[in-house]
Amino acid sequence: xxxxxxxxxxxxxxxxxxxxxxxxxxxxxxxxxxxxxxxxxxxxxxxxxxxxxxxxxxxxxxxxxxxxxxxxxxxxxxxxxxxxxxxxxxxxxxxxxxxxxxxxxxxxxxxxxxxxxxxxxxxxxxxxxxxxxxxxxxxxxxxxxxxxxxxxxxxxxxxxxxxxxxxxx
Numbered sequence: 001x002x003x004x005x006x007x008x009x010x011x012x013x014x015x016x017x018x019x020x021x022x023x024x025x026x027x028x029x030x031x032x033x034x035x036x037x038x039x040x041x042x043x044x045x046x047x048x049x050x051x052x053x054x055x056x057x058x059x060x061x062x063x064x065x066x067x068x069x070x071x072x073x074x075x076x077x078x079x080x081x082x083x084x085x086x087x088x089x090x091x092x093x094x095x096x097x098x099x100x101x102x103x104x105x106x107x108x109x110x111x112x113x114x115x116x117x118x119x120x121x122x123x124x125x126x127x128x129x130x131x132x133x134x135x136x137x138x139x140x141x142x143x144x145x146x147x148x149x150x151x152x153x154x155x156x157x158x159x160x161x162x163x164x165x166x167x168x169x
Contacts, residue, residue, distance in 0.1 A: 007035035014074040015081075016045040016067075019054040028057040038064040042074025046085040 017027035017039070031039060039058050044067065045051055058065050075082060080091040097114040098104050105111040112119070 003035055008037045009035075010038040010040060011036050012040045012042075012069070014042040014077050016041050016043065016050060016052075016054040017058070018045065018047075018050050019057045020049045022049075026054075026057075028054050028061075031058065032061045032063065036063065038066070040069050041065065041067045042069055043071050043078070043082075046082050048085070 011031060017031055019026045019028040041055060045054060055065050055067060083089070083091040097118070099113055105113070
């Protein structure tokens with residue numbers, strides 16, 4: 001969009017815009033510079049570098065900021081990210097199936113013991129997980145051993161699972 005099209009517009013975001021320099025410049029500055037006049041924020045960012053500061057920066061620049069619109073739903077969209085920054089632990093999903101007699105499969109053969117819905121969800125999750133992990137290995141980022149995020153590689157949570165080197169910057 002052109003600056004003229006953005007002038008005096010409203011932007012709706014699920015997560016509070018960041019206000020610090022990291023791998024990218026602050027989102028707040030881009031919003032301020034774009035001419036947008038109103039920002040509607042679904043949920044505040046639990047990351048200690050951001051919490052409340054992004055909203056404050058926008059207000060200080062004279063933008064109208066509304067918070068909490070569909071807060072529960074907005075927060076659920078960022079479950080993995082929120083969990084990591086609230087607890088310091090990765091959000092891990094484990095899928096395990098066993099029979100009533102505690103078996104995982106018949107000896108020597110592949111045995112389906114889950115319903116089709118569970119099988120589909122596992123494969124959907126793997127489609128996002130495996131490419132993300134392979135991308136990290138290819139890029140030489142061996143600090144993070146794994147990431148679980150159903151939204152796929154590049155999403156905030158897929159960057160937040162940390163190994164011995166600590167959380168992603």
